[in-house]
Amino acid sequence: MTKLILPNKDRKLYAYETSPFTPFDIPKDKPFQKRTAYSAAHVVADPLADADPTLHSQIDWDKTMAYRHYLWSLGLSVAEAMDTAQRGMGLSWEGAKELISRSIKEAKSVGGNIASGVGTDHLEVSSTVTLEDVEQAYEEQVSFVEGEGGKIILMASRALAACAKGPEDYQRVYNKILQNVSEPVILHWLGDMFDPALKGYWGHQDIDEAMDVCLQIIRDNESKVDGIKISLLDDQKEIEMRRRLPDSVRMYTGDDFNYPELIKGDQKGYSHALLGIFDAIAPAAAAAMHALDAGDLQKYDQLLEKTVPLSRHIFQAPTFSYKTGVVFMAYLNGHQDHFRMIGGKESARSIVHLSDLFVMADEAGLLRDPEMATKRMQLALELAGVKQEGNR
Template sequence: MIKIPEPDGTLTAYQPSGEPRSFTPDSTAFSGRSVLAPAHVVGDPLAPNEPFGPPLGPPPPQSLDWDATLAFRRHLWAHGFTVAEALDTAHRGAGLDWGTAAELIRRSGAEARAVGGRLAAAVWTDQLDPFAEHSIDDVKKSYLEQLEVVEEAGATAIIQASAALAQAARTPEEYAGVYATLLEQTSRPAVLHWLLPEWVPSHTGYWGHAGAEEATQAFIDLIAAHRDRIDGVKVAPLSAEAEVALRRRLPEGVRFYTGDYDTYTDLIAGDEQGHSDALSPVFDLIAPVAAEAFRTLDRGDEQGFRARLDATLELSGHVFEGPGRSTLFFKTGLVFLAWLAGHADHFRMVWAEQGARSVPHLAKAYRLADELGLFADPALAEHRIKQFLAVSGVEQ
């Protein structure tokens, strides 16, 4: 029995399931959907990974536990996912500098080649000083520097929208020119990743238009002009209705990768006019159950797919909760549950983010994951949650 702390300060007795669900790993790609899983990283427990660094200077580069970080990628590959590397799930732009991100991409590329895994990786401009002005040429060179690393790793490029480009570009033609240069250099079709101003205010005016409809049309025109160089797109945040509407406007054969946290079952299942594929950290969280769901869909059993994936919605909603569905701290839940599951031997994070969620929040995440049967070793998970609660002041 475990004493689970509730947000109101009370304790609830919880009896762990005790029996794991049986999942059979299968590393082959899903046939019905393209599913990219952004993967978390684990901090080096012996490194000075402070949250903010010296009082008058930038934080020092963060150090990773490479063994645990790469082991989790092997876990995702073993279940058939494409690992999406060096995105915000890996603290990109939130503690992970470009030098460390580049090393992460290189090491993941080597691991992917060793196990036959599929890899995609982010191409961005985060080596540029965010507080300085930059020219179009500066932005282009930064993108190309990162693209070279991604290409050498054998990964599909996920070209992320850049605040530096939004600051430097003024016209639709300037945006189109930068993206055309990048797409000409890719050896395989890329994914275009566009976060809207609702989440990233510095992306206001992206694609050279202040209006949302004009910007969206410019985006679609760019895709149409480079149709053979583009695998798919991710645009967020969008309501489910807005996602479906945009998905239907894309040129034929271009995927829409949903990043939705709470209606992903319906969006991925789709309708008579199409479906969404997926590029979401949700699959870092629920990999074994989600893989089982996608295999079920591959066999033509949509009802079984929906039942399996719907069962994960409560856990996902909890881990990703936050203002505007754009919480910065979902990563804490991912790393915590991976530690409970035995994928790492400690719970330390970049920027000391292991402290970013409350004890009741993490305790509930454990309970929901246990009820789903996500822990291959429930006894280990029970031992570790009790350790965590005890050092957090909850006597067991």
């Protein structure tokens, strides 16, 4: 059965029937040539763990690792222990360490590309935190990931945002950490729409002034910076910064609203990808990267333009709740057998939001088994009191 009764924003019910699935054309064992494409990956909660899901959630390691193998099988790279994995929003540093260690081992077993998030999230944010505390926290996490043989994504720090007095404090901390890393890292500028605690990062509320500080840090440490991911949901700011980067430093788009054009680029440059939405649209993203490699821009556009309404829906305000939609997509597509999340975050989006997500995913051709997805959507609807035909 592929028919559903869905609710809309006006509290009215309507009938919906899914479309047939058409597989994506993804060449096997053929790496992307023109762009590096990281998918920030989610974690799968253990639904049978006898623990408070809001305080002590457990991870289903087999399913979590299986999903990373799925991403690698499509040719995508994995950005591990980032905000998509609910880092600092359900996933603690202790949990992240195990996640990083396991994922790096799995990546090595299949030759998959992976980079892991380093931050200061084990440092409790308080009025007594100092810049020295922040530096030590960063150094501890850097040491762990490097010890595991991993590449680093240097994430923004809530503790630094809380204790920094101005841009010079950001320069001090980043200069010290970057001078001591073993290999070039990917910096991460996460906007406050993703994490309100990061408002005013780089010492300025104004984005242009903040960008100047960030660019100066990159120039001062150019040999230690592979690239920077910015997640500001502002394509023009990303393009501006991209054009001001040193030639050796890459831009990785984190713009889940405008990624098709930013990755495609223009005559003056382009962005690579490090995106949470690539978790939810992985096969379409992989097929689009191959189309770009082949110079088939028409196919590239056709593949990704269908995913943009879904992405904008998943990442709508409050943006930090986007993880719920990402995990729901994994549930609909059979990558996990339940819709539970660490931290109990499956409750962060309404049933209307999830119903609209279902329709948009179907319209984008991203429900790989429409019958299974429909049955799973039915379960979510009935739990919300939306009865289906024959079950009234």
